[in-house]
Amino acid sequence: MLPIDRDGRTRKLGLIDMQSGGDVSRIVYSGVDNIPGHSTLEKMRYLQNHGDGLRRLLLSEPYGDPAMSVDLIVPPGDPRAQAGYIIMEAMGYPLYSGSNTICTATAVLQSGLVAMQEGEQNLVLESPAGLAHVTAQNRNGRVESITTQGEPAYVAARDLQVTMPRGDVIPFDVVWSGAFFAMVDASALGFALVADEFPKLASFGDSFIREVRKTFTEQHPQLGDVGPVPFAHFMGPVEQAPAGHYRSRSATYVHPGVICRSPTGTGTSARLALMAADGMLQPGEVLETVSPRNSSFLGTYLGDTTVGDRRAVNSNITGRAWTLSHSHLVVDLDDPLVDISDLEHLLLTEEGDGAR
Incomplete structure (x- = not known):
């Protein structure tokens, strides 16, 4: 049971932790306010310049680990995409990542953020680098494999x-x-x-x-x-x-x-x-x-x-990605280990239905 916020100083983030090949991706699907920008790339650059506190919070002790990645679900700018995602890692903000795309695609389908179809399903996600065209193989409510085509190399x-x-x-x-x-x-x-x-x-x-x-x-x-x-x-x-x-x-x-x-x-x-x-x-x-x-x-x-x-x-x-946990992370803005610079303005006072 989540604690009651009696003084308005706590914030809550909805998380799905996934792993693909052993790399952990933390999918943030709720609790983050609208991020300025028309495209996922513009939203990423806003975070980079004005909201890096979110990345630092989720990848640093006591909330996370630098070896993890974070994927923030955002509305896509391209109408062909069903969801956008911003990738955050210890090195900063990669424009595209295969393992993060596999984890994000699996999470949005298995959680119902995008309706899952039995059998083969095509999904388009908008990364900061552009559109990632995904083919999921689904069976009995589980994603059994993800094939993703991203950036040309x-x-x-x-x-x-x-x-x-x-x-x-x-x-x-x-x-x-x-x-x-x-x-x-x-x-x-x-x-x-x-x-x-x-x-x-x-x-x-x-x-x-x-x-x-x-x-x-x-x-x-x-x-x-x-x-x-x-x-x-x-x-x-x-x-x-x-x-x-x-x-x-x-x-x-x-x-x-x-x-x-x-x-x-x-x-x-x-x-x-x-x-x-x-x-x-x-x-x-x-x-x-x-x-x-x-x-x-x-x-x-x-x-x-x-x-x-x-x-x-x-x-x-x-x-293939595997689900590790569904959880809510509680951020107490008065915790001395929480650096609220570049962070507080991003977090919703009341948790919404999805990252916005």
Whole structure:
């Protein structure tokens, strides 16, 4: 039973916690007031500049954990979409995320925010990067898989290198797939990409991304300045399973200090784009990425497109999300551990039916 607010100093948020591939996404579906902006991208930029207190609250102790993600449900600006969602992580505000899209799509269907249909169902969500076209496979009121097509991915830079603080020279490529990823060969660095390596991967990732940010400062050809490089993607060897199906261990570092538990959808898309550019993958073929926790996503190379004047790759990602909890979070504005700057004006005095 929720406590009674006798003096008007508490706020309540409706949450659905999900996980996909081991990464936890906290879906906020109620308790947040209208956010200015016509599109999800404009709403995201408002939060970034004037409402970052919500992200800090939900990803910091005692309310959350930096290894989690938060997805705020908002009304879409595009009439083709059934819902919008703003992604918040330790690194800030990624424009798109595969695992967050899988979790958000599953949550809105299973909770009834969007009416679920038995069997195959098409759903369109509006991310800050644009429309995410989702196909859900539903059975007996549960979403058994999500396939999502998001941002086209393109190779932004090849054959770069940085010198690490101890003098090691690390070669890398940069790929855009909803954010910029610095792509590194895990085997050359001595990583097998298993769970025991999480601390070493995080430590290397932190130093590496700090150096990458000094080297790579390119803007997106359509979105402009999207901030410094937030991700490193560690690539394991590629193995062929059945014909047209490849498998590779992988890990994604999120700055600062987080190694994803899942293979990450955007990391998988980035790897697909790199393999396609190298002629290692043909349209219709599949890459299965396997995380250090042995969870996996399937990425399918759909074909080529362009982003500005760049050759780009369309792909989709398939995975499944699982519900962890339905809850209400109580925010006491007088709690000394609650930083109400950039926060109080976002929270509804009385919980509404949905995030607005």
